[in-house]
Amino acid sequence: QKPRTMTSQLLALAGDIVKSTNLSLLSSPPPSTEESGHDVCYLGPNGEDDHKNVIHCKDLPEGQRAMVGSWYIHPERQVIEYI
Secondary structure, eight states: OOOOOHHHHHHHHHHHHHHHTOTTSOSSOOOSSOSSSSOEEEOOTTSOOSTTTSEEGGGSOTTHHHHHHHHOOOHHHHHHHHO
16 A cells, blocks of 8 residues: 555645534535435435435435536545645
């Protein structure tokens, strides 16, 4: 395993800070169409991933699922885009 460069460490730290502003976001967008019957669109308020706290995509209003998958980029990428 390669040691992380200073730049990647800083991006990871900045990404963690950005992610901490909204712990409910997934690390990647959900599938565009239902795959499992219980696809998750948002984690719980504190980042929980258990079925009692998540928001399932099927429970979102019609058409909102596509918006969840279309705007999110990884926190590290958000930092790069901001710079």
